[in-house]
Amino acid sequence: xxxxSTAVLSLFAAAGLLxxxxxxxxxxAAPGGTPGVTVVASSITEPASVGERxxxxxxxxxxxxxxxxxxxxxxxxxxxxxxxxWVTANVAQWVEDDDLTGADVAPVLRxxxxxxxxxxxxPQQNVDVVMKPGKSYTYVWSYxxxxxxxxxxxxxxxxxxxxxxxxxxxx
Numbered sequence: 142x143x144x145x146s147t148a149v150l151s152l153f154a155a156a157g158l159l160x161x162x163x164x165x166x167x168x169x170a171a172p173g174g175t176p177g178v179t180v181v182a183s184s185i186t187e188p189a190s191v192g193e194r195x196x197x198x199x200x201x202x203x204x205x206x207x208x209x210x211x212x213x214x215x216x217x218x219x220x221x222x223x224x225x226x227w228v229t230a231n232v233a234q235w236v237e238d239d240d241l242t243g244a245d246v247a248p249v250l251r252x253x254x255x256x257x258x259x260x261x262x263x264p265q266q267n268v269d270v271v272m273k274p275g276k277s278y279t280y281v282w283s284y285x286x287x288x289x290x291x292x293x294x295x296x297x298x299x300x301x302x303x304x305x306x307x308x309x310x311x312x
Contacts, residue, residue, distance in 0.1 A: 185251050188297040188307040195299075197306030199237035200246045202298065206231045207310025209293040214283045217265050225285040228260070230298050230310055233277045242269045243280055249302050250284040254295040259302055260284035 180196045183189040194203045207230045214227035221227050250260030265281040272278050293311045300306035
């Protein structure tokens with residue numbers, strides 16, 4: 142009986158974290174200069190590991206997990222275009238500037254196998270909230286990736302289309 146209660150409480154706690162919403166006060170406010178928070182130097186060819194914070198141009202992100210490929214995304218987003226598969230990343234994001242929404246700072250999915258590839262983020266959440274500097278926002282972004290590029294070791298998530306602020310999806 143005790144293990145059932147513990148399992149139910151754990152399930153409710155996990156659900157509460159997921160439902161807690163978009164924003165939470167984080168001890169790490171600004172992506173660039175917050176004391177005690179390290180923004181790891183990274184690039185498309187030398188991405189940071191999952192769980193490390195990366196940033197560029199006043200935006201930062203931290204990949205929590207990646208699903209490569211994500212066949213379940215079709216349930217929420219519809220079937221991907223022919224010749225592509227869904228890839229999903231769960232991330233925390235921060236901004237330094239006011240009046241930006243998640244859509245404004247949606248990360249770009251890149252591939253070390255084909256550096257010309259830039260995957261466009263599709264949100265799995267229905268609300269686009271105006272982000273406030275100094276707060277952590279949780280997003281689930283999905284990307285349609287050509288089948289030949291769906292390789293967990295080669296995919297990286299970057300804060301923008303540039304060559305810096307990139308994180309691996311799996312390491």
